[in-house]
Amino acid sequence: xxxxxxxxxxxxxxxxxxxxxxxxxxxxxxxxxxxxxxxxxxxxxxxxxxxxxxxxxxxxxxxxxxxxxxxxxxxxxxxxxxxxxxxxxxxxxxxxxxxxxxxxxxxxxxxxxxxxxxxx
Amino acid sequence: xxxxxxxxxxxxxxxxxxxxxxxxxxxxxxxxxxxxxxxxxxxxxxxxxxxxxxxxxxxxxxxxxxxxxxxxxxxxxxxxxxxxxxxxxxxxxxxxxxxxxxxxxxxxxx
Numbered sequence: 001x002x003x004x005x006x007x008x009x010x011x012x013x014x015x016x017x018x019x020x021x022x023x024x025x026x027x028x029x030x031x032x033x034x035x036x037x038x039x040x041x042x043x044x045x046x047x048x049x050x051x052x053x054x055x056x057x058x059x060x061x062x063x064x065x066x067x068x069x070x071x072x073x074x075x076x077x078x079x080x081x082x083x084x085x086x087x088x089x090x091x092x093x094x095x096x097x098x099x100x101x102x103x104x105x106x107x108x109x110x111x112x113x114x115x116x117x118x119x120x
Numbered sequence: 121x122x123x124x125x126x127x128x129x130x131x132x133x134x135x136x137x138x139x140x141x142x143x144x145x146x147x148x149x150x151x152x153x154x155x156x157x158x159x160x161x162x163x164x165x166x167x168x169x170x171x172x173x174x175x176x177x178x179x180x181x182x183x184x185x186x187x188x189x190x191x192x193x194x195x196x197x198x199x200x201x202x203x204x205x206x207x208x209x210x211x212x213x214x215x216x217x218x219x220x221x222x223x224x225x226x227x228x229x230x
Contacts, residue, residue, distance in 0.1 A: 035219070037166075044123070044224040045158070045166065045209050059218050062121070095165060105154035105213040106171035113165060 002026040002109040004096050009114030016086050018116055022079040022096030027109075030054070030074035033099040035107055036081050038092035046092070049081065050099060063089075086118045124149065124210055124222035131228040137198040140225045142210030143191060148220055150191035154213035157186060157195045161206045169208075170195060197227070205229045 008020040022034070036048040049060045049070040058070050069082040079096050093115050097107035125143040132138040142149065142157075149155055153173045158166035168177055170186035173193060183198045193212070197204055210222040 037221075044207075045160075045211075045221040047211070047219040047221055050219070059216075061218060100171070104172040104175075105152070105219070106156035106168055107158070107166070107211070108168050108171070108177065110165040110167070 002098060004098065004109060004111035006094060006096055006111045006114035009094065009116045011117045011119065012086055013120050014087060014118055016118075017082070017084045018086060020081040020083070020094055020096075020114060020116070022081075022111055024077045024079065024096075024098070027098065029072075029077040033101050034070075034072065034079045035097045035099045036070060036079075037095045037097055037107070037110075038090075039095070039113075040089070040092040043092075048094070051079070083116070086116075088118050090116065091118045092116060121148075121214060121216070121218065121220050124212060124220055126208075126210060126222035126225045128223075129226045129228065131230055132197075132200045133230045134200055134202065136200050137196060138200060138227065140195045140197075140208055140210075140227070142193040142195070142212075142222045144193075144212055144220070145191055147216075148212040148214040149188065149193055151215055152213050153188065155186070155188055155193040156211045157184075158209045158211065159204075159206045160209065166209065200229055202229050 035050045051070045093113040095113045098109040157170040160166045173188045174186040
């Protein structure tokens with residue numbers, strides 16, 4: 001059974017940093033792209049970033065470029081999102097999602113999310 | 121990139137069919153058959169319902185179907201049931217190798 005468990009959320013001050021983790025199990029982690037998606041309170045889903053299975057390819061939404069960095073440790077089956085220079089508008093539930101890109105493109109499994117609150 | 125355009129809300133009575141549209145551009149929806157749809161109940165994680173425009177993952181009811189014409193994709197729910205009441209989001213791969221979601225549609229079962 002595929003399981004994704006996010007952690008690392010919490011309250012952070014504007015301008016601060018936070019690192020999110022996503023522990024994966026139940027599938028071959030190193031051979032799958034992984035994606036971060038966020039959802040501000042009461043708002044819709046926003047795609048944030050994607051990383052390839054070996055970590056060599058990454059892409060970011062304009063809102064994350066230059067401030068967020070996605071990485072992975074395939075030996076630990078763990079995905080990360082390093083977030084710097086955080087702003088109030090980064091307040092959201094952050095989901096990690098297993099991403100299928102072989103002959104298609106979709107997010108087939110999701111974690112339950114971790115809430116990041118940026119506030120003084 | 122701008123969110124894909126979806127109606128804010130759609131409603132229907134039990135047993136009826138409803139359709140949710142998702143309009144993008146020639147750089148996303150119109151460029152690839154990589155449109156997917158997600159169902160999200162309050163306080164829950166999204167769930168994949170349709171991928172590659174019209175394919176259903178194992179376990180998803182065949183009451184859910186997808187299609188695409190030009191820059192607009194659609195999700196149809198037939199035989200509407202109370203459990204279908206949720207938010208629905210479309211997503212498309214883009215020519216920038218990124219991805220974009222729709223703004224979301226709230227489905228209400230009357």
